[in-house]
Amino acid sequence: MPENRDPVVHLDRGFWIATAVMVALGILAIVFWVVVPISGLMPEAVDKAQQIDALFRFLAATGTALWILVCGYVLYFALKFRRRAGTPENAVGVQIHDNNKLELWWTIIPTVFVIVMAFFSIRIWSGIEFAPNNTLVVEALGRQWYYTFRYPNVNGEVKEMHLPLGQAVTLQVSSYDVIHSFWIPAMRLKADMVPGLINTLEFTPTKPGKYEIICTEFCGTFHGEMHSGTNQNPAYVYIDTPSQYSAWYARTQRQQATASNAIAAPSTGQLKLAGGDAKAGAAIFATKCSACHAIGPFDKRIVGPGLKGVLDDPSHPELVDGDKATPQNVAKILQNGYKGSIGQMPNQAQNGLTNKDIVNLVAYLATLK
Numbered sequence: 282m283p284e285n286r287d288p289v290v291h292l293d294r295g296f297w298i299a300t301a302v303m304v305a306l307g308i309l310a311i312v313f314w315v316v317v318p319i320s321g322l323m324p325e326a327v328d329k330a331q332q333i334d335a336l337f338r339f340l341a342a343t344g345t346a347l348w349i350l351v352c353g354y355v356l357y358f359a360l361k362f363r364r365r366a367g368t369p370e371n372a373v374g375v376q377i378h379d380n381n382k383l384e385l386w387w388t389i390i391p392t393v394f395v396i397v398m399a400f401f402s403i404r405i406w407s408g409i410e411f412a413p414n415n416t417l418v419v420e421a422l423g424r425q426w427y428y429t430f431r432y433p434n435v436n437g438e439v440k441e442m443h444l445p446l447g448q449a450v451t452l453q454v455s456s457y458d459v460i461h462s463f464w465i466p467a468m469r470l471k472a473d474m475v476p477g478l479i480n481t482l483e484f485t486p487t488k489p490g491k492y493e494i495i496c497t498e499f500c501g502t503f504h505g506e507m508h509s510g511t512n513q514n515p516a517y518v519y520i521d522t523p524s525q526y527s528a529w530y531a532r533t534q535r536q537q538a539t540a541s542n543a544i545a546a547p548s549t550g551q552l553k554l555a556g557g558d559a560k561a562g563a564a565i566f567a568t569k570c571s572a573c574h575a576i577g578p579f580d581k582r583i584v585g586p587g588l589k590g591v592l593d594d595p596s597h598p599e600l601v602d603g604d605k606a607t608p609q610n611v612a613k614i615l616q617n618g619y620k621g622s623i624g625q626m627p628n629q630a631q632n633g634l635t636n637k638d639i640v641n642l643v644a645y646l647a648t649l650k
């Protein structure tokens with residue numbers, strides 16, 4: 282009873298020729314991805330870059346070989362089993378169901394492949410996330426629109442990023458204002474800079490040089506020009522030899538001891554309020570204050586009171602701390618914070634304000650009538 286048997290599919294010479302061509306192209310693709318000099322196109326500045334490039338080579342090689350096989354067979358079968366002239370329009374092709382052997386293999390092979398990929402990826406990822414002992418901890422901080430850096434036992438914020446060759450580094454990234462992203466292509470590493478959150482990257486520099494830092498999260502007008510605190514555009518990380526690094530570190534430590542550019546250092550005493558820039562103040566207000574303060578009447582509360590007319594409201598001649606509503610007294614609240622019956626107004630350091638920011642904010646608040 283031949284009708285009940287599975288249809289026999291003959292794999293003819295054409296099939297094997299097509300297969301041989303695809304295998305040859307696949308092997309060529311694998312060889313290409315194994316030998317292509319990635320580090321010649323883009324340097325590998327840290328140990329993790331070498332690992333990530335190795336993973337990339339593996340994925341690209343297997344991915345390209347698979348792609349050639351899949352597309353090749355799709356094309357081959359489309360041509361081979363095309364409708365021939367003279368075949369009726371409603372002809373039905375050979376029906377094949379349930380080939381256990383084939384299904385077993387197309388389950389086993391991709392499963393093994395995915396497990397190998399996962400193993401390889403998780404090993405590299407955990408190396409990036411979890412610190413070995415004795416690392417140098419460096420902080421990178423994003424602001425609109427530049428980066429600054431903090432080093433152990435260095436006062437304040439440093440404008441350039443230097444790292445010593447061969448020393449394991451823990452990089453902690455965060456932000457003062459909006460979400461930025463910290464990407465060093467030569468390290469193949471990237472972390473989002475999120476206010477209130479510290480993301481870490483672990484790596485060991487392996488190649489001295491000067492490498493670009495790029496912001497890859499749209500962060501406002503000058504996103505494309507995020508520079509370092511020295512106004513270098515773009516920002517760079519310098520990988521120094523250990524002796525160059527020690528010299529830089531000692532020099533920076535000395536300079537920073539007196540230079541008080543610890544940007545959020547709380548000021549004490551009265552600020553000179555003349556020359557405030559209300560427009561600059563409005564921009565700071567939008568990022569640092571508007572989560573808690575509406576620009577509406579005093580009673581329109583978010584967390585703190587509405588600030589419309591804070592300096593010019595006959596029905597509220599006093600500030601929340603009982604002082605008269607004068608620019609100087611508003612500046613005092615911005616410097617010291619205030620905890621009253623409404624809640625906690627953060628102080629200057631907590632809000633991350635420079636003295637100049639406060640002067641500009643007061644000028645801005647004075648325009649809200």
Ligand code: HEC
Pocket residue numbers: 566569570571572573574579584585586588591599600601602611614615619620621622623624625626627632634642
């Ligand atoms: C986490 C929430 C929060 C943030 C952020 C915040 N404030 Fe406040 N602010 C408050 C609270 C709460 C009060 C009221 C404190 C009280 O009286 O209990 C207050 C009070 C004030 C007052 C006094 C208002 C009055 O009528 O006397 C001013 C002025 C003020 N904030 C300005 C600012 C500015 C400018 C910023 C941005 C740099 C800012 N605040 C950021 C919560 C906040």
Ligand SMILES: [Cu+2]
Pocket residue numbers: 423426460461462496497498499500504507
């Ligand atoms: Cu940015």
